[in-house]
Amino acid sequence: MITxxxxxxxxxxxxxxxxxxxxxxxxxxxxxxxxxSGQTAIIRAVExxxxxxxxxxxxxxxxRGETIGTLQLSPxxxxxxNKYMTLVQTKGRVDAIEAEIATLQAQIRDLQVxxxxxxxxxxxxxxxxxxxxxxxxxxxxxKEAAANTVLERQKKLYSIGYTVKLSVEAADKTADAAKxxxxxxxKQIATLQVQLSAARDGTFLQDAYNDAAYSQQRADQLRLxxxxxxAESQQQNHLLKLLEGDARQINASDRSAAPNxxxxxxxxxxxxxWSVANSGQYVRAGDEIARVIDCSQLSANATVSAxxxxxxxxxxxxxxxxxxxxxPWKGTxxxxxxxxxxxxxxxPAMLAPGPNNSQYRIIVALDDVSNATNCPAxxxxxxxxxxxxxxxxxxxxxxxxxxAMMIDTLHLQ
Numbered sequence: 142m143i144t145x146x147x148x149x150x151x152x153x154x155x156x157x158x159x160x161x162x163x164x165x166x167x168x169x170x171x172x173x174x175x176x177x178s179g180q181t182a183i184i185r186a187v188e189x190x191x192x193x194x195x196x197x198x199x200x201x202x203x204x205r206g207e208t209i210g211t212l213q214l215s216p217x218x219x220x221x222x223n224k225y226m227t228l229v230q231t232k233g234r235v236d237a238i239e240a241e242i243a244t245l246q247a248q249i250r251d252l253q254v255x256x257x258x259x260x261x262x263x264x265x266x267x268x269x270x271x272x273x274x275x276x277x278x279x280x281x282x283x284k285e286a287a288a289n290t291v292l293e294r295q296k297k298l299y300s301i302g303y304t305v306k307l308s309v310e311a312a313d314k315t316a317d318a319a320k321x322x323x324x325x326x327x328k329q330i331a332t333l334q335v336q337l338s339a340a341r342d343g344t345f346l347q348d349a350y351n352d353a354a355y356s357q358q359r360a361d362q363l364r365l366x367x368x369x370x371x372a373e374s375q376q377q378n379h380l381l382k383l384l385e386g387d388a389r390q391i392n393a394s395d396r397s398a399a400p401n402x403x404x405x406x407x408x409x410x411x412x413x414x415w416s417v418a419n420s421g422q423y424v425r426a427g428d429e430i431a432r433v434i435d436c437s438q439l440s441a442n443a444t445v446s447a448x449x450x451x452x453x454x455x456x457x458x459x460x461x462x463x464x465x466x467x468x469p470w471k472g473t474x475x476x477x478x479x480x481x482x483x484x485x486x487x488x489p490a491m492l493a494p495g496p497n498n499s500q501y502r503i504i505v506a507l508d509d510v511s512n513a514t515n516c517p518a519x520x521x522x523x524x525x526x527x528x529x530x531x532x533x534x535x536x537x538x539x540x541x542x543x544x545a546m547m548i549d550t551l552h553l554q
Contacts, residue, residue, distance in 0.1 A: 172523030175443035179434040179518045182409040186424040190214045194420040203408040210406040228384040238374045245363050252360040267337040278326035285319035292316045412436035413516050436516035441505040443524040450501035459505045463522040472505040
C-alpha cells in the first residue's frame with residue numbers, strides 16, 4: 142500500500158514537472174544545438190628558424206597559396222661547418238629530386254607507348270571480331286532463307302494432302318530458330334561496333350575496373366608523383382639559393398653585411414586561422430607553426446536526445462542556422478552515434494553547448510559554398526532535420542529527459 146502511494150506521488154510530481162518544463166520549452170528555438178567544425182591543415186617549418194607572423198591572428202581569413210608570414214632561417218648551428226653541411230645536404234636533395242623526376246618521366250613515356258600499342262592492338266582485334274560477326278550474320282541469313290523456303294514447301298504439300306501437319310510444325314520451328322540466330326548475330330555486330338568506337342577514342346569497355354588500361358592508369362599516377370616532386374624541387378631550389386648566398390657572404394668575410402635568409406610561409410588552404418605560434422618564436426624543422434581550418438569542407442556537429450537520434454538516418458537533409466544569421470546553411474546527415482573522445486583532426490573537437498551534450502552526436506556535412514570571408518567555422522547555432530521537423534515541432538526536450546528518468550525509475554523498482 143505504501144509502495145503504491147509512493148508511485149502515485151512520484152507520478153503526479155513527474156506530470157507537474159513535465160507541464161512546467163513544457164511551458165518553458167515552448168518558448169525555446171527549434172532544433173538541436175550545434176557547432177560548425179572543419180578539417181584543419183597544419184603548417185610546419187621546413188627548416189630551423191624564427192617565425193615572423195606579425196599580421197597573422199587567430200580568426201584571420203587566409204587564401205590558399207597566400208603568404209601569411211616568413212621563416213627567418215637558422216641552420217643547425219652557428220659555425221661555418223654546419224652551414225656548409227646544410228648547403229651540401231640541400232644540393233644533394235635537389236639532385237636526387239631531379240634524378241627521380243627524370244626517371245619517372247622516362248617511365249611515363251614508356252607507359253604511353255605501351256598504351257598506344259595496346260589501343261592499336263585492341264582496335265585490330267575488334268575489327269577482326271566484327272568481320273567474323275558479319276560472316277556469321279551472312280550464314281544466319283542464309284539459314285533463315287533456307288528454313289523459310291522449306292516451311293513454304295511443307296505448307297503447300299500439307300494443303301494438297303501430301304504431308305502431315307507434324308512436318309509443317311517442325312519446319313516452322315526450324316525457321317524460328319534460324320530467325321533468332323540471325324537476330325543474335327545482328328546484336329553481336331552492334332555490340333562490337335560500340336566497343337570499336339570506344340577503343341578508337343581511347344576507352345576500353347569491360348576491360349578493367351574502369352575505362353582506362355593499366356598502363357594508362359599507372360602513367361597518371363606517375364604524373365601526380367612528378368607534380369609533387371616538382372613542387373618540392375621548387376621549394377628546395379629556393380632554399381638552395383639562399384644558402385649559396387649565405388655561403389658567398391661567409392667566403393667574402395663580410396658577415397656584418399650578411400643578409401638574414403628567409404622562406405615564405407604559405408597557407409595550404411582557404412579558410413580561417415585556428416591557432417598560430419608566437420611571432421619571433423624559434424622552431425625546428427617539422428615543428429607546427431599554425432593551423433588553418435579548410436572552409437571548403439565544413440560540418441555541423443549537433444547533440445541530440447535519444448528520441449531525435451532514433452528518428453534521424455544517414456543521408457537525411459538538414460538545415461543549420463547560426464545564432465547571428467537568418468539565412469540557413471543546407472546540409473546532409475553524414476554520421477550519427479555516441480560521442481567519442483576529442484582526439485580528432487577536426488577543429489573544434491567538442492560538443493555543442495546544451496542540456497543534452499552527454500547523449501548523442503550527429504554530424505551534418507554542409508554543402509553550401511563557403512570561403513574565407515563567410516566561413517562559419519567555430520560558430521554556434523541549431524540544426525533542424527527536415528524529416529523530423531513537421532512531426533517533432535511540438536516536442537519538448539525537457540519532457541524527453543523526464544520520460545527517460547521515469548522509465549529508469551520504474552525499471553529500478
